[in-house]
Amino acid sequence: MNSAEFLLWVRGSGLQIALWIFLFGMLIRLLEIFLLGRKKNLAELRASGTAAGLRTMISRSLPPGGNIIHRPRFTFVAGYAFHIGLFVVIFFLTPHIQVIESLTGLAWPALPTPVVDIFTVISLVAMLALLWHRLASRLLNFLSNGGDYLAWTLTFMPLLTGYMAYHHLWFPYTGLLAAHILSVELLLILFPFTKLTHTFTIFIARWYNGMMAGEKGVQS
Amino acid sequence: MSKTSLERGLNILREQIDSPTAAFFSSCVHCGLCAQACLFYTETCNPAYIPIRKLEPMRRLWEQEYTLTGKLKKLLGLSRPITHEELEQWQELVYNSCSLCGRCSLVCPAGLDLTYMIRKFREGMAASGHAPEGLIGATTRAVELGSPMGVTLKALEAQAKHVKADSGLDIPFDVEGAEYLVLLSSMEIINYPEYLQAVARIFHQAKKTWTISSEAFEATNSGIQIGVSDIAAELVQRVVDAAEKLRVKTVISPECGHAYTAIRWEGPNLIGRPFGFRVRHILEVLDELREQGLLQVEGVEDARMTFHDPCQLVRRGGVIEAPRNLIRMVARNFVEMKDHGKMNWCCGAGGGVSANEDAAEIRLKAFKRKKKQLERLQVDGLVTACANCRIQIEEGLEENDMDMPVIGLTEMLASHLKDEEAREGGAT
Secondary structure: OOHHHHHHHHHHHHHHHHHHHHHHHHHHHHHHHHOOOOOOOOOOOOOOOHHHHHHHHHHOOOOOOOOOOOOOHHHHHHHHHHHHHHHHHHHHOHHHHHHHHHHHOOOOOOOOHHHHHHHHHHHHHHHHHHHHHHHHOHHHHHHOOHHHHHHHHHHHHHHHHHHHHHOOOOOOHHHHHHHHHHHHHHHHHHHHHOHHHHHHHHHHHHHHHHHHHHHOOOOO | OOHHHHHHHHHHHHHHOOHHHHHHHHHOOOOOHHHHHOHHHHOOOOHHHOHHHHHHHHHHHHHHHHOHHHHHHHHOOOOOOOOHHHHHHHHHHHHHOOOOOOHHHHHOOOOOOHHHHHHHHHHHHHHOOOOOHHHHHHHHHHHHHOOOOOOOHHHHHHHHHHHHHHHOOOOOEOOOOOOEEEOEOHHHHHHOOHHHHHHHHHHHHHOOOEEEOOOOOEOOOHHHHHOOHHHHHHHHHHHHHHHHHHOOOEEEEOOOHHHHHHHHHHHHHHHOOOOOOEEEEHHHHHHHHHHOOOOOEOOOEEEEEEEEOOOOOOOOOOOOOHHHHHHHHHEEEEEOOOOOHHHOOOOOOOOOOOOOHHHHHHHHHHOHHHHHHHHHHOOOEEEEOOHHHHHHHHHHHHHOOOOOOEEEHHHHHHOOEOOHHHHHHHHO
């Protein structure tokens, strides 16, 4: 199989397989969560908790208010830079929207490629900084395990290979593009079984947190 | 430690794992922000005290038994089983260095309610024989004597006599059909009997009927702090039986944070049915009286005062505005700490920490957070609404050579009550 044939395979069957594993895996993960169930709260409630739960789902993505703990500025800035950059790259690069359209029929306007390129660099730099921080900080180093580094690598590789392919860096374009798509497939396949699930489960977690606090009359 | 006790502990812990727990564990990315919210971490910088890490054995149990990946890893022999030795090591993290204050749960960007899980983890710890001695003692006394500090009805009756001698007011015991059933904490009966007198005077002025049950006057619940739901339920049931027998409309939780959580929020869930009466914290009741114009005060304090929010009242209980409304009635120079209300810092002794001798050292280290807050604010006095916070703060202040009066809010209000005769005279 030469690189052109390989590219064809990763674009076709490879992607199909990865997507199915991703979807099926996430379905299992969500079932694992929801099937456990939860006891009904029998205490006299101050409020239903629904509004508070929904608000917490969003509010924990927003910068903390003035009165909240002094978040370590680094984690805060690098965390935002990485996540926003990643979001823009995934959803606003023309070829990515084309792939999504071919799979789902949904499309939306793209951002100019040079703009997305800037966001890619922001993401890459922020990720490297976060990795350095994880290794250098006594607290984070102590807390981190293989799962954290695996999730980092799985996310970093598509960004890096995508950036290299776009700029035709060091390797032939076909090979780089194949490597990029392959790294995305690896990400998709392992997604449901790693910390990457947080992308979706944080909203469930925030819901429970906000809802349970809301029932007591606290906006969490 | 036997294999049976480990198995029993793990079984109990398995029962604790529910949808929220699974969603929480699925979402942690080890960002470390919970550490900055925890006073046991900020005051020691010991990474072992990072809140999420305190849950590690429980997280592993969840992963190994409730996720596909974990089950696969277990099958391939890639996962480490939970051992007695490990749980023994975790005792310090789950009990000594966590006051269940809930601050981490409020700042986690992923939304983990870590406190909810520590509370659950303690069930497994206690069942496997890894609860601290101090809490075992308190719980045993609570079950056998009705009070974690061993305070008997006789001691309470003696305090009632003092109140009568001081104020001329009777403390009503076992009055059927009274509006309020007043609960007390042992700490109040022994260390702050002023509370009882304050309640008597306020209700006398408001012309409200109230009573104490001779069968269930203790409000605190060691069963919750140690993590044994069966015992916690039994302690709640005593109060429920008394409230139903006396046909009261409202049960009043005293100036104690955990007592409030125990009876107000956990209570019905522990006994498995909703209550037929209301449960309110004394501050909520006082705020209701204020709204109805039944709390008549006179005189305003000029001293610069602040309020220490008991965690279980604010963050975990939703009693946020009531204390502020009440303090403003009698204090001109009321100032807030930088982090107050639902973002307050714990005193360092909640969640059973104060009953646990092993935690004596760390709890005073944790107090340094409150010390810093108070130093920044430069206040003349501190008001709070939890006997447990109060004793910790008094001890912490003394330890740090800080001289500052600490007072309970109910007591402060009572000291400003309008003179009964003067009021009645003025009305005619």
